[in-house]
Amino acid sequence: MPSLISADQKLIDQQIRSERESDFDSNSAYGEVLDNSIQADSKNIKIKFSTFTKAKKEILEQIAFGDDGDGMSAEIVENCLTQGFSSRYNDREGIGRFGVGMTKAFMNQCLVCEVYSKEKNNDWYYSKVDISPENKNKNDISSAVKKNPPKDLEKLSGKNSGTIVIWSKHDKQDGKTSELIEDFKIWCGRTYIKFIFNGIKIKVN
Numbered sequence: 001m002p003s004l005i006s007a008d009q010k011l012i013d014q015q016i017r018s019e020r021e022s023d024f025d026s027n028s029a030y031g032e033v034l035d036n037s038i039q040a041d042s043k044n045i046k047i048k049f050s051t052f053t054k055a056k057k058e059i060l061e062q063i064a065f066g067d068d069g070d071g072m073s074a075e076i077v078e079n080c081l082t083q084g085f086s087s088r089y090n091d092r093e094g095i096g097r098f099g100v101g102m103t104k105a106f107m108n109q110c111l112v113c114e115v116y117s118k119e120k121n122n123d124w125y126y127s128k129v130d131i132s133p134e135n136k137n138k139n140d141i142s143s144a145v146k147k148n149p150p151k152d153l154e155k156l157s158g159k160n161s162g163t164i165v166i167w168s169k170h171d172k173q174d175g176k177t178s179e180l181i182e183d184f185k186i187w188c189g190r191t192y193i194k195f196i197f198n199g200i201k202i203k204v205n
Contacts, residue, residue, distance in 0.1 A: 002082050002141045004103070004129055012139045016131050022104050026173075026180060027187040029105035033065040033165050034188070034202070036102060038195055040069030040163065045202045046156040047184075051177050058177040062168040066156020071163055072117035077125040078144035080115060081106075102165070107131060111169035116149040120161045124148045132169060181205065 004016075024032075030047070037045045050061045072080060081103050106113040111132045118124045126147035131138045148154065149164045157164050173180065185204050192202060 002079050002143075004081060004131070004139045004141055013133075016107065016138065020107050020131075020172075022108050024105055024108040026109060027184055027191075029109045030063070030065075030184060031188075031191060032101040032105040034192065037065070037067035037069055037163070038192075038200065040067065040071070042067035042069035042158075042162070043200060044068045044158070045200065047202075047204045048153070048156060049177070049181050049205055060170045060173050060177045060180070062166055062170075064153050064156055065165045065167075066153065066162060068158025068160075068162045071119040071122070071161040072115075072125070073119060073122075074125045074144040077115055077117050077127050078141065081113060081127065081129050081141050106167055109170060109172050110167045111171060112167070114166040114168075115163065116147070116157075116166075117163040118157070118161050122161075130169075 034045055034047075044067065046066045048064045048066075050064070051058050052061050053059070103113075112128070112130045114126070114128045116124055116126050123146045125144045126149075127142050127144050129138075129141045149157070153164055153166070156162075181204065188202055188204065189196070192200070196202065
């Protein structure tokens with residue numbers, strides 16, 4: 001079973017807290033996932049924000065990022081959340097350069113990250129990491145298993161291949177949820193304008 005962070009067991013909590021203080025804002029964190037999708041030759045990228053209301057306050061429940069790219073093998077799904085792992089080192093096709101930013105990005109924004117991915121003519125594979133304080137195994141990344149994504153999210157990916165990344169247990173939300181979503185739409189259009197002009201479609205909600 002792979003580990004999130006390579007560190008002495010006694011220092012895991014401290015290391016995770018340190019990583020969670022990285023200087024991402026929400027848009028930059030989300031952009032790390034989109035960049036991975038672009039590098040996977042996706043033509044359609046879809047982002048779904050799910051919210052609920054509590055005490056008259058809109059709460060961000062989860063964000064699901066889906067694409068119709070090449071997908072990942074079971075081995076890569078199992079290792080893609082390991083700090084420092086990359087199957088596209090020095091790939092400059094997207095906005096980023098190294099393709100290793102998603103792990104830090106999710107850790108900065110939320111506590112749980114789930115990954116579903118499917119290569120052409122293959123099964124869906126699934127892995128998960130949960131860095132909740134109460135989780136004694138927070139440094140463990142689950143081994144990749146065959147598992148289909150939830151039906152309501154499967155439509156975010158391609159029919160033959162793709163990847164779905166789900167972030168939940170958000171505890172570092174920037175401002176009001178509705179404003180966060182609208183700001184991301186504007187940021188996304190500006191940041192990825194070159195790719196949009198070249199035919200990539202990015203849909204938010």
